[in-house]
Amino acid sequence: xxxxxxxxxxxxxxxxxxxxxxxxxxxxxxxxxxxxxxxxxxxxxxxxxxxxxxxxxxxxxxxxxxxxxxxxxxxxxxxxxxxxxxxxxxxxxxxxxxxxxxxxxxxxxxxxxxxxxxx
Numbered sequence: 001x002x003x004x005x006x007x008x009x010x011x012x013x014x015x016x017x018x019x020x021x022x023x024x025x026x027x028x029x030x031x032x033x034x035x036x037x038x039x040x041x042x043x044x045x046x047x048x049x050x051x052x053x054x055x056x057x058x059x060x061x062x063x064x065x066x067x068x069x070x071x072x073x074x075x076x077x078x079x080x081x082x083x084x085x086x087x088x089x090x091x092x093x094x095x096x097x098x099x100x101x102x103x104x105x106x107x108x109x110x111x112x113x114x115x116x117x118x119x
Contacts, residue, residue: 016118093119 088109095105102116109116 021057089115089119092116 088111090106092109092111092115095108095119096102096116100108102113105111105116106113
């Protein structure tokens with residue numbers, strides 16, 4: 001909100017351009033959804049006043065933040081998947097040690113017969 005008020009108070013075009021640089025520094029740590037909303041607002045309010053380069057800087061910031069968030073989410077997904085896989089292998093190994101059949105182990109753990117045979 002502070003960034004919005006700050007930009008709205010700029011009366012001259014040159015001051016507005018300088019304010020955009022300041023606002024980019026202020027908002028770069030915000031969440032991607034907030035950045036997207038801010039980008040939409042900037043495009044609607046100032047598209048006739050700002051140069052294309054100024055608006056593009058804000059759009060790029062939004063895109064980069066969004067891409068980074070997606071990368072983090074994918075890394076977290078892989079870590080969860082890897083943890084589940086390791087747990088399944090651990091369980092399969094215990095089951096194999098207790099004399100369970102390979103097909104039973106596969107059914108219970110979700111592992112393939114090939115994975116179980118490698119244990």
